[in-house]
Amino acid sequence: MLPANEKWFTEVCKEAGSAVSWRVETHLAHETTDYQTIDIYRTSDWGNLMVIDGFVMLTTRDNFLYHEMLTHPALFSHPNPETVVIIGGGDCGTLREVLGHFTVKRCTQVEIDEQVTRLAEEHFPELCERNNDPRATLLFDDGLAYIKHVAPASVDVIIVDSTDPIGPAEGLFGPGFVADCFAALADGGILVQQSESPLLHQRLIAGVRDNMAKAGFDAIRTLGFPQPCYPSGWWSATQARKGGTIEPVDPERFDHSGIQTRYFNPAVHAGALATQLP
């Protein structure tokens, strides 16, 4: 039982019969936008907590795991990522990691709900510290339409940093979007998509991989990593490449990048690429 004399926020994962809770001190924001409901809480031990439609998006304390593992494996498995598109990612933590790569010349973030970014600027300012980088473009628009209309073969890496596959993000898990990503990517380009829990969502992961295979991608890998604030605490990103293989980063390249991490490193990268789906 949760202590009755304290306030707690609980996310129930109905399909898995489990739940995760945080002790909260203050309800900092509650906004209903055209797309969803966004809440921000101050917690006792995890910093700030963002919740969309009742599902936890991130906490101050543990988001580094997700943002590092969605970004660095994909960019380091591309020989020279210059043009990057982020679909979703409104908290800007993925954008910050992408812009840490000096190879990147332009990064476009296409978040459907501007209010996610505005609340992140206020409550997760450390994630937004590169939003004014001249290489960054922040669009508030429909990611499905953006990818459909981008110039063919013009993007090196597409990162799908979405909410769960219900609500506004549902189309991002469909075959049409993945096929449009394939067309948008240059040869050797990489698509990476957050793909839920390796323990709890194996059918979803199989669907993501199937969409990628049917779209014509040549290499498909699901990388596991810890992510405490999501159901089961074990999460995944599924990558696919338009021609070529997906290899872990060479340690010399990682050192030369100058990128500082708290979780990702070359051996962790190789280990994540070797994730077995249990």
Place this chain on the structure above:
Amino acid sequence: MLPANEKWFTEVCKEAGSAVSWRVETHLAHETTDYQTIDIYRTSDWGNLMVIDGFVMLTTRDNFLYHEMLTHPALFSHPNPETVVIIGGGDCGTLREVLGHFTVKRCTQVEIDEQVTRLAEEHFPELCERNNDPRATLLFDDGLAYIKHVAPASVDVIIVDSTDPIGPAEGLFGPGFVADCFAALADGGILVQQSESPLLHQRLIAGVRDNMAKAGFDAIRTLGFPQPCYPSGWWSATQARKGGTIEPVDPERFDHSGIQTRYFNPAVHAGALATQLP
């Protein structure tokens, strides 16, 4: 909020301001022993759940992660583990993994509370399937005293598969026990101890590592891995070696072992050895 019309078991991690819950269908057992209180529940989606003094020990669904990662990295970093001692481990899942190694000639499990094993035999029979292996000895005794009195330099690998560092397991996190383990190990021997969450329990991990260093161990490594049923879903094992380094398993040796795993493999081993404490 947890659904009011369902039964849920919740473990609150007070020091971290977080909690994890499971939907339960039946309370299968409730026993108070000389050492602790043990509960077994049938859950809706995680199989059976064992709880000791209110802390989750394991579920049917996800214990493979913990048991594989406590056992295989330690045994595969030893050139020829023949004599293994498990302190705690009453659910017998670690014993089962150890006995999968054909190099092992004898494995002694020293669990203080026989009732843990009796309940595991009933509710987690798959973990107990090697309990009658002629190489196995199951003692129900005090692990602290066992290690103090074992013949010096007689053990290749000691696995400390304990509950949290309060109650009966408190002494297993003290410097005296670790020094006794050092004396019990043969040259090149390896001690591995479950060491809580890399995200939530950094002070405890520092203490475990400090005890190992002070006891005279030469190589100390903390390996991270996902473990959904424990607080934060990210857990660790800390290893130390009595002389020599700790290296990941050679892929050929792993293949030759014939051991089947759902999480552990050579690249995952190397990645876990590269865990940074955030």
